[in-house]
Amino acid sequence: MRHLLSTSDLTYTQAIRILDTAAEMARISEGPVKKLPTLRGRTIVNLFFEDSTRTRISFEAAAKRLSADVINFSAKGSSASKGESLKDTAQTLQAMGADAVILRHSASGAAQRLANSHWTSGSVINAGDGTHEHPTQALLDAFTIRQHLRVGTGDLRGLTIAIVGDILHSRVARSDVHLLSLLGAQVILVAPPTLLPIGASTWPVQISYDFDSVLPLVDAVMMLRVQQERMSDFFFPTAREYSHYYGLNADRLKKMKPTAIIMHPGPMNRGLEITAECADSARSVILEQVTNGVSVRMAVLYLLLAGAPSEDGEITQ
Amino acid sequence: MSVALPAVDIARALTRIAHEILERNGGPDSIVLMGIPTRGAFLASRLAALIAGIEGREIPVGTLDITLHRDDLRLRPLRALVPTMTPLGGIEGRNVVLVDDVLFSGRTIRAALDALGEMGRPKTVQLAALVDRGHRELPIRADYVGKNLPTSKGQAVKVHLSEIDGVDEVLVENVEV
Numbered sequence: 381m382r383h384l385l386s387t388s389d390l391t392y393t394q395a396i397r398i399l400d401t402a403a404e405m406a407r408i409s410e411g412p413v414k415k416l417p418t419l420r421g422r423t424i425v426n427l428f429f430e431d432s433t434r435t436r437i438s439f440e441a442a443a444k445r446l447s448a449d450v451i452n453f454s455a456k457g458s459s460a461s462k463g464e465s466l467k468d469t470a471q472t473l474q475a476m477g478a479d480a481v482i483l484r485h486s487a488s489g490a491a492q493r494l495a496n497s498h499w500t501s502g503s504v505i506n507a508g509d510g511t512h513e514h515p516t517q518a519l520l521d522a523f524t525i526r527q528h529l530r531v532g533t534g535d536l537r538g539l540t541i542a543i544v545g546d547i548l549h550s551r552v553a554r555s556d557v558h559l560l561s562l563l564g565a566q567v568i569l570v571a572p573p574t575l576l577p578i579g580a581s582t583w584p585v586q587i588s589y590d591f592d593s594v595l596p597l598v599d600a601v602m603m604l605r606v607q608q609e610r611m612s613d614f615f616f617p618t619a620r621e622y623s624h625y626y627g628l629n630a631d632r633l634k635k636m637k638p639t640a641i642i643m644h645p646g647p648m649n650r651g652l653e654i655t656a657e658c659a660d661s662a663r664s665v666i667l668e669q670v671t672n673g674v675s676v677r678m679a680v681l682y683l684l685l686a687g688a689p690s691e692d693g694e695i696t697q
Numbered sequence: 698m699s700v701a702l703p704a705v706d707i708a709r710a711l712t713r714i715a716h717e718i719l720e721r722n723g724g725p726d727s728i729v730l731m732g733i734p735t736r737g738a739f740l741a742s743r744l745a746a747l748i749a750g751i752e753g754r755e756i757p758v759g760t761l762d763i764t765l766h767r768d769d770l771r772l773r774p775l776r777a778l779v780p781t782m783t784p785l786g787g788i789e790g791r792n793v794v795l796v797d798d799v800l801f802s803g804r805t806i807r808a809a810l811d812a813l814g815e816m817g818r819p820k821t822v823q824l825a826a827l828v829d830r831g832h833r834e835l836p837i838r839a840d841y842v843g844k845n846l847p848t849s850k851g852q853a854v855k856v857h858l859s860e861i862d863g864v865d866e867v868l869v870e871n872v873e874v
Binding site for chain 2: 401408412413446
């Protein structure tokens, strides 16, 4: 593996390896000394053309725990706001010697473009590109589910997971669908027809428009944020109606299996897709997802950057 | 390829090391064994069983993955991580005995010392190796050695253990012709 652009590029073995490595990283993060010398002398650039809190901080924490040097670049307050292109920005970073670029961009496919170009020789990690993919989020979701429902090892065979809400604008949903089904889970998408992308019927998922009938079946329910900033059109009549049909509330919580967990990639619109009561309930693993994000990103950085460059990128024992 | 240490010699060496560890530390009370995966971990379990047999009580055993502390990560293909298991009661203030199969350049042990520091501050750290083949690149020595095996750098020393290789033996191979 040289880049991490999409969860659909991952093989089953690679996905399991990332999760297993993340489990070791999590163990270290619980110890008294949360710092490893592994990536000392490597430079990692956080190249963020879109706003982000947790992803950028999470990558920064992961890189710093592995002793890499981190350069944060956000489009605001940089030459990108003066109209500098992705190409020029990437070449500038290359000239400064970046070993890896963590890219978030509003254009779908931006990470792929950067990886295919010769603008940078480093590894490219996709931290969200438009409405396309957000692979590290899916990996941390899978890791969290595995910790809770599969005692932290193996895959997700036999589990049913509902992804609920704004699938159309969600890169998290796309990455999750690929990864969770690769790991053997059954995914059910629950959304109003207007918020399902064209072509979702070809994905390896079931589709439902009725949240209440799905609830008793699932082991985990993943609520998605309604991405109002990407909505140039009206996708549902009112926020109240959306909450009524697709929001997670106390009544729906009662219909879930007693072991089922509640997830959300954040940031949450409390009161819209999820009530505060559900977000803060004992079933919610939303904050654990954030903690696990650091471990998963440490694993990805380790697997992409630690070894000597090799042709096939395969791993030795 | 020649057998430098057959199964019976390995068993004798481990028994002797178990006695030496007890002697040096004045009994089993403060001892913690930390095996370095893969084969060092099996050797640590064997030593623990031998010590339990002698003293009639269990001593804590753990494993210590040193991959993330290696200084040659960029020179070699990527390595998979193996689980580290903290021994019961931790290592704080204990006499920790690192256990590895072959002592060679000493770089693994240097990495292990760093990895231990992440877990706590032991009272002492000692080193047990089944085979010491020489060619140290760092000022490191073993406290307990199964067998000193003079080798040239062109040779490879392979330790096979019944837990994963089906047989107990130490082999010396000529790699460069």
